[in-house]
Amino acid sequence: MGVPLLVLLLGLLIFHLGLCVWVVLKHFLMAELPSTLQHTVKMRFLHCMLLYVITLGNILDKMKICSMPKFSRFIHDRLSIKKKDPKMVVTDLHFGTIPVRLFQPKATSCSPRRGIIFYHGGGSVVGSLDSYHNFCLLLARETDSVLLAVGYRKLPYYHYPAITTDCLNAAIHFLKWLKSYGVDPSRVVICGESIGGGAAAHVTQALVGHKDLPQIWAQVLIYPLIQAINFQLPSAQQNQNIPFLTWDFLIMCICRYMAIDLSWKDAILKGAFIPPETWKKYRKWLSSDNIPKSFKKKYQEPEYPGPFNEAAYLEAKHLLDVHHAPLLADDETIAQLPETFLVSCGHDILRDDALLYKKRLEDQGVTVSWYNVEDGFHGCMVLYDKKFFSFSCSCKIFNAVVSYIKGI
Template structure:
């Protein structure tokens, strides 16, 4: 690599489409830039209440394409670009990295870093969803409200979405191989778990919600051929996070297709804790742990 060119990091912030901003993630991006000697592009995007799906993935993809087309202008080595994001921004990492495969003339992303990402909106009966309904920052009610608002689903269908009664049995058979809790390591499952999609099928709910069964919303649903072309991944999970199992499902999908995965699990971590890494009295050991682990991984690429 030329000594004049640096690594590039494209960063997509979290906040569930309702909060989070370039300002609130500025210190984290500065930390990553300094620790890894990288040029960081922090991507802003349109949010609720005025903007719905697919605004976030579109804005993130457009900003990424612009950056990838102009890497030399920013002093970035084209072979050394990392896509990184947290929460809904982690989901954006997957969506953008998958979408960029359709642009073979652009430089390739060399690694994807997904910090507690949201990867699917199909199965809310995974162990982590059942076990973490009242955890800090992302309770069941906040999560389901944000999903419905962003995907333009009337809130009256919230319970049908969470309980899976909107899902036709035949459709679940199709997704089961990727989204079932059978794919989650046993140590993350308690004996008191409720079964997945066991309630009576609600056709009215299905007609209102069916548009969510789309890989452009749930990157876990893309086919194996696409997964196999993806770059190496660094996945961060937190024990007290309803989205924990999304990352574990993606980990399995990537590994099954031969994509190298580094997994970092924080036993005392909770969703969004990385955003507190620089808040001194309000910070947690897990916050700094994740920030340091991400920086260390990126430095090692």
């Protein structure tokens, strides 16, 4: 009995060592770390960890042991140590079937507090109420707000439009019961990061039509995913291999969530799924012409979109749905949106999504504040409280968000 066990343990050790070597080689061969990025050793280590977890998750997925998203979230949550704060009350609730977490200051207030509805990031692969717990706790405490974090449904069991549906339903429920949570109905902020930023943009647009509910005071969108149509923008070319959101990982997350087979990846990247009449209609909002010249360094304008492929369109046409692409909302809806705070990062593949939405909002007279962190990268915000693994750009974003919310 001892010999077979020893052989098994030795085999597992060799497997994991081989996987580690493969991950390190892939990182050094594929990843790009510009000189302006700080703490490159930390970044390389964290990216190798991410690649290791995703790769092991894919192996377990193919062996039908555990799905990659479920495994990745499990590991991510285990690495997140939830803090306690004696000045805050944290309550886990359910709005119907949607798990939410409420963060409330303990101190009594002579008037109702500001409310924040927060949607986390993670591309529907990673991210949860637990992994964003500390960020939400700190944000609620520093802004003296009541914060609702929404634990929307994710992969592998739920696909589009589960995220936007859950986020909207949770927001409506919260808005109906603001007074019971001690929230001032005239001071509600919707905030989201990455795919959660896209969900925040969609929810804010959807609530424009709900005249029976309190109107949103402001929206805070942190490096949001505003569209998944034009993948040939300058930031996509410049940052396609920057950890932690590479081109390949972004496309994988989008295809999995939208239930699109990865064999259509090239057609999506080249825009071959976009009908000519659709591009003609939306080009004014999606084109790289809207990106300032200062952000087009080392950018080669591609022939875009590629030759139309009807089969690709039938497979991926829901990428053109306004629920997934808030940038495509009509002018009337955009014009009614509240003031907006947009955060972008210089080394983020989604940087230009924020720039496109900024112009879209400003063209319709919406007040926009914009904060671009030149040395920032996608996902840095969630590392804000990770001590040794935190980055200066993480602190910059957190402080900017706190300052904006307290100042409106």
